[in-house]
Amino acid sequence: MADKNQTTTKSIPPYMKAVSGSLGGVMEACCLQPIDVIKTRLQLDRTGAYRGIIHCGTTITRSEGVRALWKGLTPFATHLTLKYTLRMGSNAVLQSAFKDSQTGNLSHQGRLLAGFGAGVLEALVIVTPFEVVKIRLQQQRGLSPELLKYKGPIHCARMIIREEGLFGLWAGAAPTVMRNGTNQAAMFSAKNAFDGILWNKHEGDRKVIQPWQSMISGFLAGTVGPMCTGPFDVVKTRLMAQNRSGGELKYKGMFHAIKTIHAEEGLQALWKGLLPRLMRIPPGQAIMWAVADQVTGFYERRYLNN
Template sequence: MASKEQKKQTAGKGVTDLIAGGVAGLFEALCCHPLDTVKVRMQLYRKSGQKPPGFLRTGINIVQKETFLSLYKGLGAVVIGIVPKMGIRFSSYEFYRSLLYAPDGSITTGGTFIAGVGAGITEAVLVVNPMEVVKIRLQAQHHSMADPLDVPKYRNAPHAAYTIIKEEGFKTLYRGVSLTAARQATNQGVNFTVYSKIRERLQEYHGTKDLPSWETSCIGLISGALGPLSNAPLDTIKTRLQKTTYASNESGLVRIVKIGNQLVKEEGMAALYKGITPRIMRVAPGQAVTFTVYEYMKKVLNGETHIPGLSNSKKFD
């Protein structure tokens, strides 16, 4: 249960949340982006009469045909958006959470879930959707980064964003935003609820608010794995929708339903779960890294600990 003192401490932490979340997100992206590229390629694979390659074969094919660095296609778009994304995620979560505290400073499981849903929708609309449209366009390009003559349409994240806006209009960056918002809402609702509740139980068990890093990582791993299982079809349809480059006068809902129906008709229900293995492998350890680094950086920024080897053990003020 959160105390009144803990409730008060949530105010004025925007800068801390921004920096700690940004650093955590950067580490997550560097560690896990290759798995996201494999996931996107699996989701974009079209049925061709042959058995679709698994995540290992997909990854090997990318490396063999396009070099190892191709696994990091779209990383620029992720890095550019990761600081505001994580800052918005954690600061908006704490803001929504603060609105749902009971008079005694406690918060229910339902309240925690609602705060997570609110954080997911907020980050989806402000940062995630435009970032993912650019990222997916870059990841979908089948070109070898070792061949200087193989010039891709999109050279990097800023160029991709500029080209998309120039050729298709600014609104293209928000293609599939409803699906992204739904995915992020369920992700963060489940993620924060499971993380916070397991963390509370372990804090009660140990009799201290400070948990060892390995326990924080394990909690993040568990909470991160549950979100993708609940919204995999949304993510697959969203990827197909955001990859398309043609304009359409159809409403977003009509196109979502059409893509979903076509996918099931041509490739079966299992197609809605394409890329679920690398997605879980991407999101689960990603959340383990995120929460571990986030909790550590908060302690550093609050002066409760220090980064070894820096400033002769000086702490941040």
């Protein structure tokens, strides 16, 4: 009974996890937006216009200006902040639900399920509509407002709803759910494992690891998902970039898109943009966890240090 009460006392509440995630998301967005723009342009490139990450970045800078590398920053930053708030909070709630009622322990399967559930929830509620807007903005060439169809994130969302209906904002929802669910199941489990293996850190033990330690654990945890979910990410981007208002759609859905891309561009095309994803996601996780762990660590020191 004493162990059970001790476990309950030492639990960090979901709202603190949500706050820590939101602050980490703001920092990540500001640092890594250019890599996300490059990743999107590479994934949408069907003609080989870009010869790689550096060539893509320099081409965008030369033809559209440096500011073009921060296209879509407003929806990206808002999306990351809301996404991490929901991800961290819902994962904490689901982990509590999956804990053993007698011991208060969380099994490996429970941690995976909590991560997957958090990923599915964030994909449907936040990620899909924000990424549709972000990708539509990022695929536009140039910076002159009069030449752009979408003038900004709000205008873009309104245009999509007007031309394609409300569900146009949820284009590519299926691969987004698969990508995010798998990513978060792997990420939360890997982060917990690396914290324990590398730093002997366990939640509620009142031990606060240093930001550089959080960055290492977060970076390592962020490398697994992109390699496994590359095809889902490419398909998501292609489906979201389609304008449903005119003519026949090239891609009819997730599986049709996978078959079409494989037939027309080869198997390797399903992993287009993997390198910029690996340049963005693991560093992004490193930045986010460095902030989040300090926030939750402060809470542990102040309120769980009994």
